[in-house]
Amino acid sequence: MSQKFNVKTNDLYQFEIDSDTVKSLDAVETKKDSFHLLENNKPFRVEVLASDFDNKSYQIKVNNNLYTVQIENQLDALIKALGFEVGASKIIDNIKAPMPGLILDIMVNPGDEVTVNTPLLILEAMKMENSIVSPRDGIIKSVTGTKGNTVDKGELLIEFE
Structure with a gap:
């Protein structure tokens, strides 16, 4: 054929x-x-x-x-x-907690310019430290999490402009 x-x-x-x-x-x-x-x-x-x-x-x-x-x-x-082109990616506007945990460190502030894979924060969950990295290039609009605070799964942590 x-x-x-x-x-x-x-x-x-x-x-x-x-x-x-x-x-x-x-x-x-x-x-x-x-x-x-x-x-x-x-x-x-x-x-x-x-x-x-x-x-x-x-x-x-x-x-x-x-x-x-x-x-x-x-x-x-x-x-x-169908809208799924090779190499195309969805624009991510915010980072939400992937699991409940404790914020150990926040490495960015509002207004910071970041690139893909820039470390944003460290979230401790189940006695493991998880580094949350930027999924895209952009500018940080807001950081809602605070170092030392606990977060629930799905809770908003960081917003992009």
Whole structure:
């Protein structure tokens, strides 16, 4: 069964191609990441300059013309339609206590600029110290917890702007 792909080049041109068409191309690898390709008896020299497999993005040179190519299969299209794109993340506006515990230390103040994985506070729960880190880049809007106080699960600790 043939699989269909949506292909976008240079963020301008979009077309659909299927795996049977790709298989029917006469392509020969001349050296690593370089190919000689024939389509309808017309020759093309293709070179893969860069590839980002996770984002399915490639930079290629065809007969000395540069192209940025994005490839999306049917599953990618479905995931995108459902609003779950690869690499996309939900913007988190606040940090709530993941469990009941005692706040041992707070490392940030309102107005502080933080990046992903910046330590925000230490919460002791079940005799274990849990470091709560920032899930995103941002600016701290408010810190509602206080060092030495106990918190319940789900209690608001930190808000982002």
